[in-house]
Amino acid sequence: MAERPYIVGNWKMNGTRAMLSEARAIDRAAQRYMKAEVAVAPPYTLIHAVHREAEQIGVGAQDCFPGDDGAHTGDISATMIADAGAKFVILGHSERRADHRETADQINAKIQSALDAGLRIILCCGETLPTREKGEAEKFVLDQLRASLPQIEDAAERLTVAYEPVWAIGTGKTATPADIEAMHRAIRRLLDETYGEEHSAQVRILYGGSVKPENAREILSLPEVGGALVGGASLSAESFLGIVVAASETEEA
Numbered sequence: 001m002a003e004r005p006y007i008v009g010n011w012k013m014n015g016t017r018a019m020l021s022e023a024r025a026i027d028r029a030a031q032r033y034m035k036a037e038v039a040v041a042p043p044y045t046l047i048h049a050v051h052r053e054a055e056q057i058g059v060g061a062q063d064c065f066p067g068d069d070g071a072h073t074g075d076i077s078a079t080m081i082a083d084a085g086a087k088f089v090i091l092g093h094s095e096r097r098a099d100h101r102e103t104a105d106q107i108n109a110k111i112q113s114a115l116d117a118g119l120r121i122i123l124c125c126g127e128t129l130p131t132r133e134k135g136e137a138e139k140f141v142l143d144q145l146r147a148s149l150p151q152i153e154d155a156a157e158r159l160t161v162a163y164e165p166v167w168a169i170g171t172g173k174t175a176t177p178a179d180i181e182a183m184h185r186a187i188r189r190l191l192d193e194t195y196g197e198e199h200s201a202q203v204r205i206l207y208g209g210s211v212k213p214e215n216a217r218e219i220l221s222l223p224e225v226g227g228a229l230v231g232g233a234s235l236s237a238e239s240f241l242g243i244v245v246a247a248s249e250t251e252e253a
């Protein structure tokens with residue numbers, strides 16, 4: 001893998017200002033594990049405050065509005081999150097696809113807005129359990145990505161893909177190493193076809209779904225796993241840093 005493993009904490013709808021001490025602890029400790037690139041995506045309300053704390057770690061958002069600033073009560077644009085200090089945005093997360101019925105068209109518009117605002121993108125994909133049980137996981141995930149991968153060569157340098165089987169999110173279940181490896185290889189082939197091998201190599205493919213310190217080493221050492229998108233275990237500095245340490249040591253091995 002060309003780049004350092006990328007460990008991203010997605011705080012989801014968690015965190016008040018009391019979480020700033022966790023962010024500070026993550027940031028200070030991350031300076032000791034430079035073999036991994038570390039970032040967190042707090043809720044909108046904490047982006048600026050976490051950005052002010054962060055000397056080492058990256059800060060991002062969990063979503064953005066699919067268009068420019070204007071009369072959209074309650075929405076937050078890509079320009080606004082960039083101004084608050086975000087350097088990336090997570091798009092197409094399965095919780096947004098489910099809770100807000102986000103379509104590929106909406107996700108594509110968000111991707112365009114994010115690129116226009118100078119942000120990096122973490123584009124999520126993943127199948128449900130019935131889809132996996134029908135043997136259609138790979139086709140589903142690749143179709144989901146084909147519908148949303150930005151079709152411009154230089155988008156690859158600002159793109160990260162996160163494979164998150166929906167049934168593994170927040171459930172304590174993780175996909176088997178063989179299933180993760182097979183899916184990540186399939187995603188890599190699609191990225192190679194879309195961007196050409198040279199540009200595709202710049203895109204890290206993260207795994208997400210119940211990653212914790214106890215399973216991080218095994219998952220992060222798999223071929224084509226370029227890091228992890230971490231939900232529940234990113235809410236305490238101790239558990240999140242356990243994953244960062246595993247990533248750093250995997251890189252050394």
Ligand SMILES: O=C[C@H](O)COP(=O)(O)O
Nearest residue numbers: 010169170209210231232
């Ligand atoms: O964005 C993160 C994923 O949805 C994984 O969440 P989780 O680690 O709580 O399973």
